[in-house]
Amino acid sequence: NAGVTQTPKFRVLKTGQSMTLLCAQDMNHEYMYWYRQDPGMGLRLIHYSVGEGTTAKGEVPDGYNVSRLKKQNFLLGLESAAPSQTSVYFCASSPWDRGRTDTQYFGPGTRLTVL
């Protein structure tokens, strides 16, 4: 099993450009998440999904959109990138286990720089 994979690993954008980050998991997990990690701020939840075809806003959703068309994939889109979106982005997935969904498995991250 590959676990959780993310593409790309690195990306540099100019302000106003758009891009999509792809997350894939092969563990048949119901829940998937997108986080951003900035120095001194831990991980902040951007959007998440509780199953195929569903999405919900997290703590910092502005400027991002997501889609979960297939259970194994969760896409994060930036329509018009801004320098404030420079960050490391992590995808995670979680199984539905006896009513608990707190065990999350993380991908390796995407380092995004917006100039």
Place this chain on the structure above:
Amino acid sequence: TQLLEQSPQFLSIQEGENLTVYCNSSSVFSSLQWYRQEPGEGPVLLVTVVTGGEVKKLKRLTFQFGDARKDSSLHITAAQPGDTGLYLCAGAKSNTGKLIFGQGTTLQVKP
């Protein structure tokens, strides 16, 4: 609003020393997790504590969940350079499917 406060944020110690990292909140969590993250990688789960007062040991690491399920601590005995990394605590709220992360503690263990 940061609901989970970790302290200290940075810790630099010599090999063989002991240390404790704290994770505090005013909120009650259904469970609390500790993750370790190495540079260029995603966080990896170390342990989950569920019951108030629970203590779990993982080799030289001891994790404790507060009686009221609002706080937790991570104690490392005889730290080694391999323990270097970012330690994150994360609290789960019942049936939300979401975790709330602390800011993290960067640990450097010098040989």
